[in-house]
Amino acid sequence: MVNGYQATSLKEALDILGREPSVVPYGGGTDLMIEADDNATYLFLSKVPEMKQITEDTDYVRLGAACTFTEIMESELAPSLLKEAVFQIAAPAIRNLGTIGGNICNGSPKADSALVFVATDAKLRLASRRGERVIPISEFYLGRKKTVLAEDELLAEVLMNKSGLDNYYYKKVGARDALAISRVSFAAVLTTAEDKIVNCMTAFGAVSDVIIKRADIDALLTGKTLAEAKAIKEEYLAAYKQAIVPIRGRISAEYRKAVCMNLLNDFLLSKGI
Ligand SMILES: Cc1cc2nc3c(=O)[nH]c(=O)nc-3n(C[C@H](O)[C@H](O)[C@H](O)COP(=O)(O)OP(=O)(O)OC[C@H]3O[C@@H](n4cnc5c(N)ncnc54)[C@H](O)[C@@H]3O)c2cc1C
Structure with a gap:
């Protein structure tokens, strides 16, 4: 039995995390399941609409951190380079669950979508109930499994440049x-x-x-x-x-x-x- 909160908005998710920083954010659980902790309380992100969207503005394609690899593959907006990398991740069962947010925040140097985001100088929108910050992904990693993410912060969105990624x-x-x-x-x-x-x-x-x-x-x-x-x-x-x-x-x-x-x-x- 897994204990947890099912947030239905980003604000609700951030309020829960702000109140209880020990709660563990949960995307698809495909990395977390390797070291499942029966005593942990999880914060399920798969029903947070703001983290499930893929949109665009003038400069960026904006990918919600709780988007699964399958959703990235099916998106018309996601750049081809990202789709190609994601297509080679594991098998469909993992791609249906695994999220780009989990791939980035797990902090593994083997993470295949994170590689593309690092290569292409993507930006990350980090949010907490204290506010938001947008940082270049080059500033996110401090070492293996170490990131600048604060205890009460979530990765909300990944911003990829809209142009200049075709070749x-x-x-x-x-x-x-x-x-x-x-x-x-x-x-x-x-x-x-x-x-x-x-x-x-x-x-x-x-x-x-x-x-x-x-x-x-x-x-x-x-x-x-x-x-x-x-x-x-x-x-x-x-x-x-x-x-x-x-x-x-x-x-x-x-x-x-x-x-x-x-x-x-x-x-x-x-x-x-
Ligand atoms: C059989 C198998 C094959 C795999 N093959 C590959 C592969 O080929 N390539 C590859 O790159 N990976 C692979 N993985 C690893 C894994 O599937 C990916 O890293 C996936 O992207 C993790 O996403 P998730 O949503 O399941 O993460 P989760 O397990 O839910 O979370 C991972 C970590 O990120 C944190 N987190 C999740 N979302 C957020 C957020 N929005 N904000 C802050 N923190 C967050 C969690 O607290 C946790 O610490 C494989 C895993 C398995 C089990």
């Missing part, structure tokens, strides 16, 4: 095709205008304690033509070779690093660099 690359290297937790995953976007690279965004998942994002290295390609980018490709790859320091686990660090470099090179080649 993407995504690969998840898993142990098997289905039900695979990523060994190494990689998402990238290259945006060009008038023959020049205006933005290169990359991120590596399942390699280190947190998703690896190095905007400073990617910036080496900004403002370059494809030919100029080719000329400094070795410098760019060398910078990543130094920056990627995989943790040891069941998979050797050397293997992870070799896969990362292969994926990065393949991304560049696929974009004519």
